[in-house]
Amino acid sequence: SLPNNATIIEVGPRDGLQNEGNLVSTENKLEFITALQNAGIQEMELTSFVSPKWVPQMADAKEIVAQTKKVGRQFVLTPNERGVTAALESGATSLAVFVGVSNTFNKKNINKTTAESMAALQPLIYDLKKQGIFVRACISTAFYCPFEGAIAPEATLSLCRQFVEWGVDELSVADTIGMATPKESYALFTQLVEAFPNVLMTAHFHDTRRMALANITAALQAGVTRFDSSAGGLGGCPFAPGATGNVATEDVVNMLHQMAIHTGIDLDLLCKAIEKIEPHVTNPVTTGMYTLYKNK
Numbered sequence: 001s002l003p004n005n006a007t008i009i010e011v012g013p014r015d016g017l018q019n020e021g022n023l024v025s026t027e028n029k030l031e032f033i034t035a036l037q038n039a040g041i042q043e044m045e046l047t048s049f050v051s052p053k054w055v056p057q058m059a060d061a062k063e064i065v066a067q068t069k070k071v072g073r074q075f076v077l078t079p080n081e082r083g084v085t086a087a088l089e090s091g092a093t094s095l096a097v098f099v100g101v102s103n104t105f106n107k108k109n110i111n112k113t114t115a116e117s118m119a120a121l122q123p124l125i126y127d128l129k130k131q132g133i134f135v136r137a138c139i140s141t142a143f144y145c146p147f148e149g150a151i152a153p154e155a156t157l158s159l160c161r162q163f164v165e166w167g168v169d170e171l172s173v174a175d176t177i178g179m180a181t182p183k184e185s186y187a188l189f190t191q192l193v194e195a196f197p198n199v200l201m202t203a204h205f206h207d208t209r210r211m212a213l214a215n216i217t218a219a220l221q222a223g224v225t226r227f228d229s230s231a232g233g234l235g236g237c238p239f240a241p242g243a244t245g246n247v248a249t250e251d252v253v254n255m256l257h258q259m260a261i262h263t264g265i266d267l268d269l270l271c272k273a274i275e276k277i278e279p280h281v282t283n284p285v286t287t288g289m290y291t292l293y294k295n296k
């Protein structure tokens with residue numbers, strides 16, 4: 001049976017913009033973030049404290065955190081100790097660490113193997129939990145890797161198990177290049193929900209093959225009630241060839257609302273937030289609900 005409520009974790013300002021070729025000004029990002037908060041977004045990935053050489057768009061992470069109103073949970077991504085230190089200094093209280101199941105993906109994304117990444121993350125997570133920081137672990141290439149192909153569900157489960165043992169609060173399990181099918185979504189999330197009942201379980205779908213809404217429905221049926229999505233369907237990982245944007249928040253919210261699943265998000269105000277960012281990104285937004293809003 002389907003739940004009465006679901007939570008959207010808006011990743012537009014981070015996943016949505018990290019791959020954007022136009023350098024968006026800090027001011028324009030902050031307007032977008034504020035408009036998203038006004039639409040009722042309670043949890044959001046604001047930015048990431050990564051190397052500006054690797055991801056120039058996120059170079060203003062410090063200002064973004066400092067100037068964002070603290071409502072709900074505002075995540076920042078941190079790849080290493082330097083990122084964690086900078087994030088905490090800027091006042092962040094909810095951190096997201098990230099790693100792929102695939103070795104090749106990790107080498108391309110963070111210049112470490114999976115084992116090296118995990119070895120580096122363990123002491124960081126230990127310290128963060130001692131300080132009472134909320135830790136979200138983002139698991140990339142949980143279904144497919146652009147370099148290694150299909151990923152064994154056991155490999156994803158075992159990586160997740162490590163994080164759960166280290167005390168993370170949330171797992172965000174990602175279909176990085178939008179290749180999973182509803183059958184695979186249902187199967188993996190059923191296993192994850194059953195294996196890790198004491199962490200928040202979140203599904204992160206990219207919409208490369210337009211299967212994300214179907215995958216979300218399958219994950220809902222498997223017991224997941226938290227979904228990462230990006231307003232306007234913006235985004236993609238610069239180090240995952242073929243990854244297009246995340247599933248569009250407005251289309252997810254509409255689908256959930258039509259199924260009587262509450263999100264607390266106002267669809268019209270959400271579309272107004274997209275109107276703020278659309279002029280500053282390369283591609284026009286063509287998602288279902290935004291198109292209807294524009295043609296109203």
Ligand code: HMG
Pocket residue numbers: 015018048049050051052053054055077079080082083084098109110111138139140141174175176204206236237238239
């Ligand atoms: P590296 O080159 O191996 O490391 O990069 P390094 O320690 O040699 O550092 C390189 C330079 O970056 C140095 O500067 C460092 O000081 C600096 P230089 O001395 O050359 O002037 N540096 C930093 N600067 C700011 N903040 C930091 C930081 N660390 C080092 N934290 C590194 C390793 C991890 C830094 C690099 O690979 C990196 O930044 N990668 C980020 C990749 C990224 O952001 N990917 C996208 C996010 S993940 C994603 O999108 C997937 C997700 O959505 C889920 C899904 O869909 O799958 C979450």
Ligand code: MG
Pocket residue numbers: 015174176204206236237246
């Ligand atoms: Mg992503």
